[in-house]
Amino acid sequence: MIELRELRKSYGGVEAVHGVSFAAETGSVLGLLGPNGAGKTTIMKVLTGYHFPSSGTALVDGVDVAEDPIAVKRRVGYLPESVPLYQDLTVSEYLDFAADARGLEGPSRAAALERAIGACGLSGVTRKKVEDLSKGYRQRLGLAQAILHDPPILILDEPTTGLDPNQIIEIRELIRSLGKSKTVILSTHILQEVEAICSSVIILNEGRIAAQGAPSEIGEALKGEERIRLRLKTVSATFDQGRLSGITGLRSVASCRAESAEVVVAELVMPPAKSGDIEAGESVFDWAVASGLKILELERRRLSLEEIFVKLTQEGEGR
Amino acid sequence: MKNVLAIARREIKSAFNSPVAYAVILSYLVFTGIYLYFIRGFYAVGQADLRDYFSIMPVVLAFLAPALTMRSWAEERRLGTYELLLTLPFTEGQLVLGKFLSSFALAAIALLLTIPVPLMASLLGSFDTGVLITQYLGVLLEAAAAVAIGEWISSLAKNQVSAFVGSVLVLLALVLVDKVSGFLGLGGVVASVIDWISLAFHYDSFSRGVIDTRDLAYYLSAAVLFLYLSAWGLTRRKWS
Numbered sequence: 001m002i003e004l005r006e007l008r009k010s011y012g013g014v015e016a017v018h019g020v021s022f023a024a025e026t027g028s029v030l031g032l033l034g035p036n037g038a039g040k041t042t043i044m045k046v047l048t049g050y051h052f053p054s055s056g057t058a059l060v061d062g063v064d065v066a067e068d069p070i071a072v073k074r075r076v077g078y079l080p081e082s083v084p085l086y087q088d089l090t091v092s093e094y095l096d097f098a099a100d101a102r103g104l105e106g107p108s109r110a111a112a113l114e115r116a117i118g119a120c121g122l123s124g125v126t127r128k129k130v131e132d133l134s135k136g137y138r139q140r141l142g143l144a145q146a147i148l149h150d151p152p153i154l155i156l157d158e159p160t161t162g163l164d165p166n167q168i169i170e171i172r173e174l175i176r177s178l179g180k181s182k183t184v185i186l187s188t189h190i191l192q193e194v195e196a197i198c199s200s201v202i203i204l205n206e207g208r209i210a211a212q213g214a215p216s217e218i219g220e221a222l223k224g225e226e227r228i229r230l231r232l233k234t235v236s237a238t239f240d241q242g243r244l245s246g247i248t249g250l251r252s253v254a255s256c257r258a259e260s261a262e263v264v265v266a267e268l269v270m271p272p273a274k275s276g277d278i279e280a281g282e283s284v285f286d287w288a289v290a291s292g293l294k295i296l297e298l299e300r301r302r303l304s305l306e307e308i309f310v311k312l313t314q315e316g317e318g319r
Numbered sequence: 320m321k322n323v324l325a326i327a328r329r330e331i332k333s334a335f336n337s338p339v340a341y342a343v344i345l346s347y348l349v350f351t352g353i354y355l356y357f358i359r360g361f362y363a364v365g366q367a368d369l370r371d372y373f374s375i376m377p378v379v380l381a382f383l384a385p386a387l388t389m390r391s392w393a394e395e396r397r398l399g400t401y402e403l404l405l406t407l408p409f410t411e412g413q414l415v416l417g418k419f420l421s422s423f424a425l426a427a428i429a430l431l432l433t434i435p436v437p438l439m440a441s442l443l444g445s446f447d448t449g450v451l452i453t454q455y456l457g458v459l460l461e462a463a464a465a466v467a468i469g470e471w472i473s474s475l476a477k478n479q480v481s482a483f484v485g486s487v488l489v490l491l492a493l494v495l496v497d498k499v500s501g502f503l504g505l506g507g508v509v510a511s512v513i514d515w516i517s518l519a520f521h522y523d524s525f526s527r528g529v530i531d532t533r534d535l536a537y538y539l540s541a542a543v544l545f546l547y548l549s550a551w552g553l554t555r556r557k558w559s
Binding site for chain 1: 321322325328329332333334336337398399400401402403405406407408409410557558559
């Protein structure tokens with residue numbers, strides 16, 4: 001459980017985070033999203049006790065980071081963005097140090113090491129020196145360090161950068177399963193990652209929260225409209241765009257062109273369907289049947305997180 | 320204490336996994352050996368006395384200590400492991416002490432590896448063991464103070480090179496400052512203040528085989544002061 005209340009942080013007079021509040025429950029994966037310099041890393045550094053807040057409070061499992069940073073650090077596993085590793089050590093020496101730091105002893109230590117090495121797929125490289133590891137293995141070693149003591153809170157700053165697609169899928173799977181019993185906060189600018197593993201999202205822009213909610217909710221809230229891509233087979237050779245106005249509830253036609261003599265492709269702007277209303281696709285279908293046209297394709301275009309992201313962060317600039 | 324040892328152990332492992340520690344210790348032994356046998360002509364002088372050998376230790380330590388401490392914090396910054404270290408459940412005091420302990424242990428290893436020198440010399444004449452032990456104690460105490468200063472400068476420096484150069488300059492100044500009062504013919508309070516801050520001045524009586532509690536107190540309080548300054552700097556950083 002993580003809670004921020006009106007968190008502010010300035011570095012040398014420049015405020016990087018302007019009063020951010022949010023909470024993340026146990027058993028959830030929260031994605032922090034935002035352009036570079038939005039304050040993602042700063043928030044993580046406060047939550048890990050690396051920096052103290054300038055004002056406001058940050059609570060980790062009810063413990064204030066500024067009051068008892070050691071208790072917070074014990075509860076947190078952290079993978080910094082730069083994946084810091086001691087180059088001179090071997091993989092197992094490095095993990096031994098992490099185990100020492102976490103005060104792991106006896107059989108639980110051996111079990112923790114084995115679990116972390118297994119979960120991050122490091123068993124083949126334990127004797128290798130860190131400086132000889134590939135980027136992907138370094139990332140995994142950083143993650144192994146973070147999960148070694150089975151912390152209730154995991155803070156991961158861009159956990160999948162530098163991994164190949166197979167490794168990305170593995171690590172995402174691991175994070176998702178960890179998220180079932182822990183509070184996981186991860187930052188990313190890969191939007192598919194948020195859709196793939198996060199139960200909620202906070203979009204940050206210039207140190208403020210620009211939007212928050214479940215990935216699908218954010219999409220809904222911002223949509224305000226429904227877009228339908230339609231491919232029609234017209235029976236007659238000529239198709240007048242004006243005929244589209246027969247569709248119930250049509251707001252406007254974003255585009256309409258003839259693909260061939262008989263096929264027309266159009267993009268329609270429709271009002272968002274609220275529960276109980278007729279869905280946009282339904283009225284398009286009814287119209288086509290009534291007009292004697294054949295629908296070849298009917299696709300509801302989802303506003304992707306990319307578009308939402310761009311929309312939010314650009315709108316935010318005026319504020 | 321466990322945490323302190325965990326940090327120190329990691330440091331020492333890193334040091335011996337890379338060639339740096341070996342190179343530093345070896346050059347220390349080679350240099351002091353050359354000084355004793357060739358420059359001072361130990362065998363030619365024909366005296367069973369290692370005072371000359373120990374009298375250059377303050378100057379040598381002004382290079383040895385920075386060579387051992389330059390990596391300490393500066394390297395953590397470069398690798399970004401600084402962030403890791405400060406987000407592990409260590410207190411600032413434990414971090415500073417752990418790092419100090421590892422650098423001091425390396426300095427002590429280097430010093431103790433010189434034991435064959437008096438051992439070999441003892442075959443040639445009768446040495447005063449008490450004096451010898453006092454001389455070693457003096458070097459170790461001075462090393463503690465020098466290492467604490469080096470650690471502090473490393474905690475302020477951006478990189479290893481500036482940590483090394485900065486520490487060498489500060490330590491050399493502290494070692495040589497007591498020569499200034501003699502050179503300028505200063506007397507009275509000024510001279511005694513200048514002498515008092517000098518690392519070498521307090522080492523004099525040890526090298527003659529005398530343990531003076533004032534010197535003991537000087538070295539220990541210098542070490543404590545600079546360790547405290549390092550810990551204070553680490554804590555302050557969090558708020559900035």
